[in-house]
Amino acid sequence: xxxxxxxxxxxxxxxxxxxxxxxxxxxxxxxxxxxxxxxxxxxxxxxxxxxxxxxxxxxxxxxxxxxxxxxxxxxxxxxxxxxxxxxxxxxxxxxxxxxxxxxxxxxxxxxxxxxxxxxxxxxxxxxxxxxxxxxxxxxxxxxxxxxxxxxxxxxxxxxxxxxxxxxxxxxxxxxxxxxxxxxxxxxxxxxxxxxxxxxxxxxxxxxxxxxxxxxxxxxxxxxxxxxxxxxxxxxxxxxxxxxxxxxxxxxxxxxxxxxxxxxxxxxxxxxxxxxxxxxxxxxxxxxxxxxxxxxxxxxxxxxxxxxxxxxxxxxxxxxxxxxxxxxxxxxxxxxxxxxxxxxxxxxxxxxxxxxxxxxxxxxxxxxxxxxxxxxxxxxxxxxxxxxxxxxxxxxxxxxxxxxxxxxxxxxxxxxxxxxxxxxxxxxxxxxxxxxxxxxxxxxxxxxxxxxxxxxxxxxxxxxxxxxxxxxxxxxxxxxxxxxxxxxxxxxxxxxxxxxxxxxxxxxxx
Ligand code: ATP
Numbered sequence: 001x002x003x004x005x006x007x008x009x010x011x012x013x014x015x016x017x018x019x020x021x022x023x024x025x026x027x028x029x030x031x032x033x034x035x036x037x038x039x040x041x042x043x044x045x046x047x048x049x050x051x052x053x054x055x056x057x058x059x060x061x062x063x064x065x066x067x068x069x070x071x072x073x074x075x076x077x078x079x080x081x082x083x084x085x086x087x088x089x090x091x092x093x094x095x096x097x098x099x100x101x102x103x104x105x106x107x108x109x110x111x112x113x114x115x116x117x118x119x120x121x122x123x124x125x126x127x128x129x130x131x132x133x134x135x136x137x138x139x140x141x142x143x144x145x146x147x148x149x150x151x152x153x154x155x156x157x158x159x160x161x162x163x164x165x166x167x168x169x170x171x172x173x174x175x176x177x178x179x180x181x182x183x184x185x186x187x188x189x190x191x192x193x194x195x196x197x198x199x200x201x202x203x204x205x206x207x208x209x210x211x212x213x214x215x216x217x218x219x220x221x222x223x224x225x226x227x228x229x230x231x232x233x234x235x236x237x238x239x240x241x242x243x244x245x246x247x248x249x250x251x252x253x254x255x256x257x258x259x260x261x262x263x264x265x266x267x268x269x270x271x272x273x274x275x276x277x278x279x280x281x282x283x284x285x286x287x288x289x290x291x292x293x294x295x296x297x298x299x300x301x302x303x304x305x306x307x308x309x310x311x312x313x314x315x316x317x318x319x320x321x322x323x324x325x326x327x328x329x330x331x332x333x334x335x336x337x338x339x340x341x342x343x344x345x346x347x348x349x350x351x352x353x354x355x356x357x358x359x360x361x362x363x364x365x366x367x368x369x370x371x372x373x374x375x376x377x378x379x380x381x382x383x384x385x386x387x388x389x390x391x392x393x394x395x396x397x398x399x400x401x402x403x404x405x406x407x408x409x410x411x412x413x414x415x416x417x418x419x420x421x422x423x424x425x426x427x428x429x430x431x432x433x434x435x436x437x438x439x440x441x442x443x444x445x446x447x448x449x450x451x452x453x454x455x456x457x458x459x460x461x462x463x464x465x466x467x468x469x470x471x472x473x474x475x476x477x478x479x480x481x482x483x484x485x486x487x488x489x490x491x492x493x494x495x496x497x498x499x500x501x502x503x504x505x506x507x508x509x
Pocket of ligand 1: 260
């Protein structure tokens with residue numbers, strides 16, 4: 001996995017109409033991106049796949065779509081006005097800005113890399129007899145590195161937990177961390193930087209009310225708790241799901257759509273009886289991992305990473321991390337949020353945010369398990385796991401996106417072998433029949449081999465080719481993107497075959 005692969009994915013995404021830099025004719029806008037014709041199809045399919053898994057398949061989960069603007073007191077109650085900060089630091093020579101905690105984390109990653117190097121060397125030397133666990137536990141240099149990592153992590157977590165900015169700066173000085181651009185250690189002090197974008201409501205100067213673009217979708221769910229409870233006939237345990245835009249003025253955003261300033265979240269808040277939250281936390285960890293794995297990428301793309309340092313509202317938290325081309329990073333967060341948000345909204349609004357259980361006659365503020373995944377990050381995960389360059393038997397090469405069929409932007413391509421002899425008309429007939437149920441692309445330009453490559457490059461899982469035999473016996477060839485295997489099937493069976501391949505139950509069941 002390399003930077004190189006990441007660059008290739010980024011340029012492929014642009015070349016094939018998945019993702020463009022925003023306002024590109026004006027040289028783009030940092031960390032803001034637009035989705036192109038294939039991108040919007042893939043993105044919508046990911047949304048659908050999530051929505052169906054969460055809402056349609058759970059009787060006790062309903063959806064909402066709350067506004068991006070919310071009353072400013074929401075963000076006081078949620079803690080964002082005071083605490084949604086990142087520690088930033090500037091290098092006085094390069095004038096570049098960094099997240100202070102990430103500088104330390106990058107330093108830690110370098111020590112990790114040294115350990116990996118020792119292990120690789122030893123494995124080469126000892127071959128099959130190599131025992132990694134024993135080596136880690138006994139090798140003096142590795143032991144020294146591990147001790148360093150522990151010590152630095154402890155200091156970092158401690159400084160973050162206490163919000164101690166001078167301690168964070170002292171740690172950067174102590175580790176002699178240099179700016180990767182200027183190479184100097186000429187740093188400013190560490191400052192807190194609030195990540196919320198501010199705007200204002202109302203046109204009259206002076207009377208304008210300051211608003212924020214929401215930094216997460218979750219609060220739209222919490223403030224609607226009573227509305228949903230009254231109108232949706234739900235009983236605890238139940239969930240509220242939402243897909244929507246969120247905005248964060250990220251200090252550094254240099255990883256394509258991994259970290260954006262405007263992005264989309266798919267969140268679900270599951271309301272449970274206090275005391276049962278750990279059991280539901282485990283259930284949702286399992287369900288969400290099942291959803292990811294249902295797409296068919298290898299198991300070693302995913303891992304759980306429990307949080308050592310819990311947010312002020314959480315009593316348990318884990319991330320589902322994905323192996324991106326630049327390493328394992330958070331894709332989805334699963335948090336047990338206690339009753340923090342509802343309780344705070346009760347305090348700030350003066351309205352009761354409670355559930356009355358008609359059976360036990362208890363009245364309580366529910367506890368919440370949250371699952372929160374970035375749609376754009378999921379898009380990047382799919383794209384990077386799908387991107388494959390292959391050498392074929394005949395010596396040629398192809399680039400293929402092995403996007404899970406259920407998410408593919410174009411599901412079927414319909415291709416007449418040649419642009420004459422009545423083949424285009426026959427192919428159009430098939431196209432017209434299928435377009436009601438599938439995203440189909442008709443293509444008659446260029447040699448058939450080039451058309452297959454074009455479909456491979458955008459991840460179309462199936463291609464139907466109409467040739468002269470079709471006119472004689474009504475059969476077509478069905479080509480599979482991944483195996484490139486072709487089989488002849490009666491045209492009349494196409495709807496049935498496609499129905500089986502795209503069947504949601506077969507994917508998610
Ligand atoms: P990170 O540590 O990467 O900044 P976070 O822990 O702040 O993420 P959460 O607040 O838990 O993220 O948000 C839930 C999900 O929203 C994340 O798992 C991620 O997929 C997505 N997300 C968060 N920030 C961004 C961003 N700037 N761009 C794209 N997706 C994001």
